[in-house]
Amino acid sequence: MNAPLAGKHGEAAFATLCDELRPDLFRFAFWLARDRSVAEDVVQEALLRAWRSRDSLTEVGAAKPWLLTIIRREHARLYERRRHVTVSVDELVGSESPELAAVEQQETLDVRRAIFALEDDYREPLVMQVLLGLSTQQIADQLGLTQSAVLTRLFRARQKLRRALGGTTEGEGE
């Protein structure tokens, strides 16, 4: 669909769009970086880049994947610049959760800890699917993978989480 993204009205619509998508973008960046301050920096830089190149976005329907691509690139740039040190999952969860722990249930924190511990290859497509509602084909497009590879990663991601959370994965194959 051609959406009203050209001219002054387009600027306003684009700004509204960014505002609506910002929570999803922040959470996506957070789960890429596993760090709130990095996520905030990534989203800020990504929105600035998106604003500068907004003319290249001609369809509102394409905005979300387009912005996710920018977030991923910005995260990769920032990651390169900062050369993050490796820290343990417990440190990551600990640095993230003190404020959250007071308001969130233990079960949510346990699941969050398990997601923190997932390898990037499994965590990223899972976040795209469950949090952002992307189809497996859209995830494949984002990650430059085949749809079949995405399905395998999603299957394994859930399998790993279920094991981490004490569930059984018998009868599922590998």
Add this chain to the structure above:
Amino acid sequence: MMDCLEFRRQAGADPQHLGPEAREHAGACKQCAGHLAGLLALDERILAALQVPVPGTAAAPGRGGAAIAVLDRRRWMALAASIIGGVLVGTLLWVGGPRNSLAQDLIEHLDHEPEALVATNRPEKDTVLGKVLERGGIRLRPETPLVSYASSCRFRGHTVPHLVVQTTGGPVTVMVLRNERPAAPVHFDEQGFAGRIVPAGPGSIAVIGADGADLGEIAARVLAAVEWLDD
């Protein structure tokens, strides 16, 4: 017929969007139906865990202000000004223009499941329909048109019933949106779809058919047929 191993592979990768064969298998195999229920419950827990508080929103713990302070304030303010200004004008355009983001999201969602929207006189399996309704917190009264497809779908961060009902005018999609409450009924007609989003119960019900379809009667029938259960 799909076997249990193949079903579990498919369901483990995308439990929200099972194909017709997988749904048929779940309807016939108690163990796999239980497995699917477990996966859907896991997805709910994953979603809850992924929804970390967002800076600058009411639900977020108070790191936002401090974070902004260490950023390049001038660039931040420039962006904020453009966005805030845009929101004011954009909101007017949004309300008055032909575009509606909820409608767009609905159409985008339908694009993900094109196989669901087919004309048929074959009803959805009772077990599948029952689970979808239960998860959506609704019941259907007996006067409901024939439901040929039912799925619990992820939509805007919530699991919602996605149904296809058969009418004399062809198949029509019904999405029961407990968490979306438009101030007034919304009509849309775009991308080959016609739709109505009608406030109902605690949220709304969206009815979407082919371009040019007369949805008035079917929307009224669906509204009358849905019984909302308490959370």
